[in-house]
Amino acid sequence: MLGCVIHGAGDLRVEQLPPPQAGPGEALVAVRYGGVCGSDLHYWRDGGVGDFRLREPMVLGHEVVGTVVSYGPAATGPVPGTAVAVHPATPCGVCPECADGRANVCRDTRYLGSAARSPHVQGGFAAQLVVPAGQLRALPDGLGLRRAALAEPLAVALHAVRRAGDVSGRHVLVTGAGPIGCLVVAAAKASGAARVTVTDLVPQALRYAAVAGADTLVRADDPDDSGWPEEVCVAVEASGVAAGLDTCLRLVRRGGVVVQLGMLPPGRSAFAGNLVVSREIELRGAFRFDAEFDGALELLAARGEFDGLISAVVPVGDAEAAFALAADRGRSCKVLLQF
Incomplete structure (x- = not known):
């Protein structure tokens, strides 16, 4: 074979x-x-x-x-x-x-x-x-194999949103509009997020984020982009680069939650730890998933x-x-x- x-x-x-x-x-x-x-x-x-x-x-x-x-x-x-x-x-x-x-x-x-x-x-x-x-x-009724192939990455996204806590009615920032970032958008919206803003360097990636349900698309390399929020309630870092984590820490509100989902490069990564202290930001990791796999299949079927x-x-x-x-x-x- x-x-x-x-x-x-x-x-x-x-x-x-x-x-x-x-x-x-x-x-x-x-x-x-x-x-x-x-x-x-x-x-x-x-x-x-x-x-x-x-x-x-x-x-x-x-x-x-x-x-x-x-x-x-x-x-x-x-x-x-x-x-x-x-x-x-x-x-x-x-x-x-x-x-x-x-x-x-x-x-x-x-x-x-x-x-x-x-x-x-x-x-x-x-x-x-x-x-x-x-x-x-x-597979649940109505779910074909092709779409079901998204179950594992969607479960990763659902776990990341779960790690963020209750996102109902909240503004969520997602840095990185790769496949996982796009699925985080869908997971956040399915979990009741009122607004999801997505940043990325690649225009086509942002278009996929719109397909996933993003409300606002922002070019990460354009500080003058009108879509940049003043602050957000929750941020999910899905790009796996230190600059994405920095953006999350600087835009999440005081007492907000940042979830590090993207796998950063091996070794040490500098980050704005002073903001974690002075704003009492909760920085949480998200790794893989467990029971969210079953929820992903149900969401894909629906x-x-x-x-x-x-x-x-x-x-x-x-x-x-x-x-x-x-x-x-x-x-x-x-x-x-x-x-």
């Missing part, structure tokens, strides 16, 4: 891989679509994402959907042929974080297509995938505008072209690989 394997920075290969077989408690899934994530692009361009560095070849991909093929011994789930989304995390279930209901920051989790541990956890960009059966989610964020579907044989397209923010939002 074909799979998408990263060997190092700039070394992405489509290879023939041995078909997997489901073991005890596992399910075999025929993958239909896989979304190219920002972390996949970092592995491709930089050989790592944040502090997680490649040390061996790894199948990429954690945003995958498909159909159930079969089960291993003692495994049950949706009947074979059912369309499913795959929750990419396998938390340990016994660490202090899992015991505290925060499985998304489990210290011993396994996450599809991640170099956070060694050996690496192989990902889902392959024609077939084996995962624990409990990670399968049957709203069709998400289709406008899928800018291309590319056969896996052209994976390098798909990655190049996904990396070009002037031409794309979310790019899917098709298997």
